[in-house]
Amino acid sequence: MSPTGWIGKPVKRVEDARLLTGRGTYIDDHPPVANLHHAAIVRSPHAHARIAGYDLTAALAVDGVVGAVTGEDVLRHTKPFSVGVTAPVHYYCAATDKARFVGEPVAVLVAKTRYIAEDAAELVRVRYEPLPAVVDPERALEPDAPVLHDAVGTNLAGHRRLVYGDPDRAFGEADVVLKERFRFPKYGSTPIETYGVIAAWDSLEGVCTVWSNFMGPFIMHPLTARVLGLPENKLRFIVPPDIGGSFGIKTSIYPYIALIALAARRTGVPVKWIEDRREHLLASSSGTDRVAYRELAAKKDGTILGMRFRWLDNVGGYIRSPEPGCSFRPTGNFVGPYRFRNLEVDASVVMTNKSLTGPNRGYACGHLYFESEGMIDRLADKLGLDPAEVRRRNLIPADAFPYRTPTGGLYDSGDYQAAFEKALELAKYSELRREQARARAAGRYFGIGLALAVDPSVSNMGYVATALDPQFRAKPEYLPKSGAVDSATVKIDPLGRVTAILGTTPQGQGHQTIVSQIVADELGLTPEEITVVDEMDTFTRVWSISSGTYSSRFGSVGTSAVALAARKLKAKLVEYGAHLLGVPKEQLEFRDGAVRPTTGKGPSYSIKDLAGRAHWNTESLPEGMEPGLQATAVFGFTVSKAVDAEDRVNSSNTYGFIAEVMAVEVDPETAAITILRYVTVHDAGTIINPMIAEGQIYGGALHGLGGALYEELVYAEDGQLLTGTFMDYLVPTASEAPTIDIAHVVSPSPLTPLGSKGLGESSSMTVPAVIANAVSDALGPLGIRITELPMTPTRLYELIQKART
Amino acid sequence: MADAVTVRLTVNGVEREGRCEPRKLLVDFLREDLGLTGTHVGCEHGICGACTILIDGEAARSCIMLAVQADGAELLTIEGLMRDGKLHPLQEAFREHHGLQCGFCTPGMLMTALDLLRTNPSPTEAEIREGISAVLCRCTGYHGIVRAVEAAARKMR
Ligand code: FES
Ligand code: FES
Numbered sequence: 001m002s003p004t005g006w007i008g009k010p011v012k013r014v015e016d017a018r019l020l021t022g023r024g025t026y027i028d029d030h031p032p033v034a035n036l037h038h039a040a041i042v043r044s045p046h047a048h049a050r051i052a053g054y055d056l057t058a059a060l061a062v063d064g065v066v067g068a069v070t071g072e073d074v075l076r077h078t079k080p081f082s083v084g085v086t087a088p089v090h091y092y093c094a095a096t097d098k099a100r101f102v103g104e105p106v107a108v109l110v111a112k113t114r115y116i117a118e119d120a121a122e123l124v125r126v127r128y129e130p131l132p133a134v135v136d137p138e139r140a141l142e143p144d145a146p147v148l149h150d151a152v153g154t155n156l157a158g159h160r161r162l163v164y165g166d167p168d169r170a171f172g173e174a175d176v177v178l179k180e181r182f183r184f185p186k187y188g189s190t191p192i193e194t195y196g197v198i199a200a201w202d203s204l205e206g207v208c209t210v211w212s213n214f215m216g217p218f219i220m221h222p223l224t225a226r227v228l229g230l231p232e233n234k235l236r237f238i239v240p241p242d243i244g245g246s247f248g249i250k251t252s253i254y255p256y257i258a259l260i261a262l263a264a265r266r267t268g269v270p271v272k273w274i275e276d277r278r279e280h281l282l283a284s285s286s287g288t289d290r291v292a293y294r295e296l297a298a299k300k301d302g303t304i305l306g307m308r309f310r311w312l313d314n315v316g317g318y319i320r321s322p323e324p325g326c327s328f329r330p331t332g333n334f335v336g337p338y339r340f341r342n343l344e345v346d347a348s349v350v351m352t353n354k355s356l357t358g359p360n361r362g363y364a365c366g367h368l369y370f371e372s373e374g375m376i377d378r379l380a381d382k383l384g385l386d387p388a389e390v391r392r393r394n395l396i397p398a399d400a401f402p403y404r405t406p407t408g409g410l411y412d413s414g415d416y417q418a419a420f421e422k423a424l425e426l427a428k429y430s431e432l433r434r435e436q437a438r439a440r441a442a443g444r445y446f447g448i449g450l451a452l453a454v455d456p457s458v459s460n461m462g463y464v465a466t467a468l469d470p471q472f473r474a475k476p477e478y479l480p481k482s483g484a485v486d487s488a489t490v491k492i493d494p495l496g497r498v499t500a501i502l503g504t505t506p507q508g509q510g511h512q513t514i515v516s517q518i519v520a521d522e523l524g525l526t527p528e529e530i531t532v533v534d535e536m537d538t539f540t541r542v543w544s545i546s547s548g549t550y551s552s553r554f555g556s557v558g559t560s561a562v563a564l565a566a567r568k569l570k571a572k573l574v575e576y577g578a579h580l581l582g583v584p585k586e587q588l589e590f591r592d593g594a595v596r597p598t599t600g601k602g603p604s605y606s607i608k609d610l611a612g613r614a615h616w617n618t619e620s621l622p623e624g625m626e627p628g629l630q631a632t633a634v635f636g637f638t639v640s641k642a643v644d645a646e647d648r649v650n651s652s653n654t655y656g657f658i659a660e661v662m663a664v665e666v667d668p669e670t671a672a673i674t675i676l677r678y679v680t681v682h683d684a685g686t687i688i689n690p691m692i693a694e695g696q697i698y699g700g701a702l703h704g705l706g707g708a709l710y711e712e713l714v715y716a717e718d719g720q721l722l723t724g725t726f727m728d729y730l731v732p733t734a735s736e737a738p739t740i741d742i743a744h745v746v747s748p749s750p751l752t753p754l755g756s757k758g759l760g761e762s763s764s765m766t767v768p769a770v771i772a773n774a775v776s777d778a779l780g781p782l783g784i785r786i787t788e789l790p791m792t793p794t795r796l797y798e799l800i801q802k803a804r805t
Numbered sequence: 806m807a808d809a810v811t812v813r814l815t816v817n818g819v820e821r822e823g824r825c826e827p828r829k830l831l832v833d834f835l836r837e838d839l840g841l842t843g844t845h846v847g848c849e850h851g852i853c854g855a856c857t858i859l860i861d862g863e864a865a866r867s868c869i870m871l872a873v874q875a876d877g878a879e880l881l882t883i884e885g886l887m888r889d890g891k892l893h894p895l896q897e898a899f900r901e902h903h904g905l906q907c908g909f910c911t912p913g914m915l916m917t918a919l920d921l922l923r924t925n926p927s928p929t930e931a932e933i934r935e936g937i938s939a940v941l942c943r944c945t946g947y948h949g950i951v952r953a954v955e956a957a958a959r960k961m962r
Binding site: 012013015016017018019020021022023024026028029030115189190191192193194242243244245247274276277278507508509510691692694695697698699700701702703725726727731733734735737739740 | 826828829836841842843844845846847848849850852853855882883884886887892896899900901903905906907908909910911912915933934935937938939941942943944945946947948949950951
C-alpha cells in the first residue's frame with residue numbers, strides 16, 4: 001500500500017500558501033479575457049405567473065448597456081435541457097412562457113459594469129399574469145391544485161414503486177409494525193463563494209469558452225452544448241484553480257452557463273456574472289424538502305424483516321438534472337448497514353412553486369438516515385430494548401463482505417460491528433446511560449442518540465435511470481448508462497521533475513496535497529518535489545461524463561487514477577532501465593526513487609538520470625517504446641453497472657461506514673439544545689491525509705447540524721421566500737459548532753489501488769439522524785418524538801408546551 | 806450615473822488613489838480599482854464577514870461601506886498581513902492546524918482573528934468562538950480555525 005509512507009501522514013497543504021495570503025484564483029478574481037462586460041439578471045417576483053411580454057426600452061437606453069436577453073431569445077436560440085424523467089417538462093435556462101418560482105430568471109441585462117447592469121435591470125418591465133401557487137408537495141398532488149406545467153398536466157414529475165424481496169410477506173409475518181410520518185427541510189449548501197460564470201462567444205471560430213466554478217459531473221457539458229446548439233468540442237469549460245466551497249450546489253450552475261453564454265452570443269461581448277447572496281438563496285439550488293411515510297416490520301427480538309418508504313420529494317418549479325437523484329442516489333444503500341432483504345420504495349417526485357433542487361452535501365442520505373434511524377429507535381422503544389442492542393441484532397456481519405444488498409448495492413468492505421462498538425466505547429455509552437438515569441431522576445431532559453450509516457462514495461452514473469420504468473429501459477432505442485471514471489497524467493520533465501495533471505474541480509478538499517503524497521510514495525520522492533495542476537479544461541484534459549468532484553469521489557476514484565498513472569510510468573522507467581542495463585526487466589524494480597536490481601546489488605538509475613537520457617537521446621529508448629516520460633491513466637470501476645430489470649443498481653462504487661453517538665440536554669423552558677458529547681467513527685478505508693479527512697468530517701457534521709437545527713428555505717403559502725438573507729437563513733457560526741471526538745476504523749477497499757474510499761459528505765448525512773434521536777430520547781418522558789426538522793427553538797418549544805398541557 | 810470622485814487612502818502601508826462613483830462599495834473599489842482581490846465577497850449584506858478588513862486598526866466589513874467613506878483612512882487587507890516575506894503567526898497557525906479548506910472565508914477570518922487578538926491577547930476558547938462568529942465558514946466546522954487562533958495567540962503574546 002504505502003511504500004515510502006507519505007500516505008497516512010497529516011501532510012500540510014500546498015494550497016494554503018496562496019490562500020492564506022490573498023493570492024487564490026477564484027472565478028471573480030481575474031478577468032481571463034479582455035473587454036469583459038457584466039450581467040445582471042432580472043428575476044420573477046411571482047411564484048407562478050404567465051409572462052405576457054417584456055418592455056426593455058428604458059433599460060436598453062441606459063448609458064453603458066450593450067444588450068439584453070429575454071425569455072423570447074431563450075426560446076428562439078436555445079433548446080430545453082434534457083431532464084431525468086419521461087414527463088414532458090420543458091426546462092430552459094430562463095423562464096419562457098411562465099415563471100414557476102420566485103427568483104426564476106426572466107431576462108439578462110449586459111452592461112459595462114455590474115452597477116450599470118443592475119440599474120438597467122430595475123428598469124425592465126415584464127408583464128406578468130399571476131397565477132395561484134402551490135408550495136407543499138402533498139397539496140400539489142391534490143386534484144384541484146394549480147398545475148405548473150400544462151404539458152405534463154399534473155405536478156407529478158415522476159413516480160416509481162420499487163419492490164425488493166417480498167415486503168408484503170415480511171409485514172404479514174411481523175410481530176411489530178411501526179409507522180411514522182417525517183418531514184425533512186429544504187436547506188442548501190451556501191458555500192461562501194457564490195456561483196460565477198464568464199462566457200466568451202467567438203462567432204468566427206464558432207467556439208464558446210466558459211469559465212465557471214462548476215464542479216461537475218461533466219455530463220452537464222454535453223447537455224449544455226446541446227442546449228446552445230454547439231458541437232461539444234466547440235464548447236470549452238474551464239474551471240479556475242480555486243473554488244470557494246460547493247458542497248454539491250455548484251453542480252447546478254449549468255443553466256446559468258447556458259444563459260450567460262447566450263448573453264455573450266447575443267451581445268457580442270464577453271459576459272461575466274457573479275451571483276449575489278440574495279440570488280443564491282432565492283434561486284440557485286437546495287436539497288429537496290420531503291414528506292416521508294415510513295413503515296417498519298420486525299420480530300419481537302428486534303430483527304427487522306422489512307421496510308416501506310413512501311416519499312414525496314419536492315423538486316421545485318421544474319425538474320433539473322441530476323434530479324430525481326434526491327430519491328434514487330442511495331438506491332444501492334437504501335437498507336443502510338442492516339441485513340433485512342424486503343423493501344418497498346414508493347417515490348413521488350413533485351413539482352411546486354419553490355426554487356429548484358439538486359445535490360447538497362449528503363445528497364439524499366441525510367433524508368434517508370433521518371427516517372431509517374428514527375424508525376430503529378422507535379422499534380427499540382416499542383420492544384423495550386436498548387437502541388444499541390437493536391442495531392447490533394441487525395447489522396450486516398463483518399464476514400459478509402463484499403455484501404450485495406437487496407437493492408443492488410455492492411458494499412465493498414467493512415466491519416460495522418467494530419466501528420459501532422468503537423463509537424459506543426469512545427462515548428462511554430453505558431456510563432452515559434447511567435448519567436441519563438441520574439439526570440432524569442433530577443427532572444432534567446438528557447438524551448442519547450445513535451445513528452449508523454453506510455456512506456456511499458463515487459456515484460455510478462447509472463443510478464439516474466432508476467427513475468425510469470423498466471419497460472422504458474427495455475426499449476431497444478434506450479441506451480443503458482453506467483460508470484464512474486477519473487483520469488490523471490503524471491509526467492517527468494527533462495531534468496527529472498515530476499508533475500501530475502488532473503481534471504478534477506477541488507473546492508477546498510486539498511487535491512494538490514493529496515496527489516503529491518500519492519505520487520511521492522509511488523516514485524520515492526517527497527510531496528514538495530511534485531507539482532500538481534488541477535485546473536479542469538474540457539479542451540485539454542482527459543475526461544468523461546462522470547468527471548468532476550462530487551459524491552465524495554476524489555478520495556476513491558481520483559486517487560486511484562493518480563496511483564495508476566504513477567505505476568504505469570514506473571513500469572516504463574523499469575523497462576527503460578532494463579534496456580539500458582541490458583538485463584531482463586524482471587531483474588529490476590523501482591525503489592526509493594530509482595530503478596534498481598531486485599537483488600540490491602549492481603548499478604541503478606535514478607529518475608533524474610533516466611529522464612535526462614530519455615528526453616535528450618531518444619535513440620537510447622528500446623525499440624517500440626513511446627518517447628517521452630509520461631503516463632495517463634483512466635480509472636473506472638468495473639462494479640458500475642446499469643440498473644437491472646428488477647431496479648437493482650450498485651448506485652455508488654465504494655461504501656464507507658459511519659457510527660455516531662450524541663448526548664444532549666434540552667432546556668424545557670427555552671427549548672435550547674446543548675450537545676454534551678458527540679462521537680463519530682468513520683471507516684473510509686485507507687486514509688491518505690488524516691488532517692484533511694478530519695477537516696471534511698468537521699465540516700460535514702456542522703452542515704448536517706445546520707439542517708437539523710437552524711437552516712431552512714422557508715416559503716409562505718403564496719410561494720414567497722421568507723429566508724432570503726443570512727439574517728434569517730442561519731448558517732451555523734463557531735459558537736454553534738460542537739466539539740467532536742473522531743476516530744477511524746480502516747477496512748481498505750478491495751476495489752481501489754490504495755484501498756481508499758471517499759468521505760467528503762461524511763457526517764452531514766448522520767447528524768440530522770443522531771441529533772433527532774438524541775433530542776427524542778431527551779424528551780421521551782414528555783412523549784415527544786422528533787418527526788420534523790429543523791428543530792428550531794420555536795418548533796421545539798411548541799412541542800414541549802403541547803406535551804406539558 | 807454620478808460623476809466619479811477621487812478616493813485617496815493608505816492600503817497596507819502604501820498610498821493609493823482611485824476614481825470611482827460615490828456609490829461604489831469599498832470592497833468593489835479594493836478588488837476592481839486597486840486590484841486587491843484577496844478580500845472576498847460572500848453576501849454583500851454584512852453577515853458573512855468574508856470582506857472583513859482593518860480600517861484604522863479596527864475590523865470592518867468592506868461590503869457595507871462606500872469607498873468614499875474610507876477616503877483618508879488607513880487600511881490593512883490580507884495582502885498586507887505578511888511581513889518581510891514571512892507569514893504572520895496567524896497565517897502560520899492556520900496552515901499548521903488546517904484552519905482553511907477552500908480559503909474563501911480565510912482572508913476575512915484572519916483579519917477578524919487579528920482584531921480579536923489585538924483587543925484580547927489571551928482569549929478563552931469560548932471567546933475565540935464568539936470572536937470569530939463574525940465570519941461564516943462553511944468548510945471547516947471551525948475546529949481548525951479555533952485551534953489555529955489559540956496557537957497564534959500563544960505565539961503572539
Ligand atoms: S460580504 Fe461583507 S459581510 Fe458578507
Ligand atoms: S475555508 Fe471554505 S468557507 Fe472557510
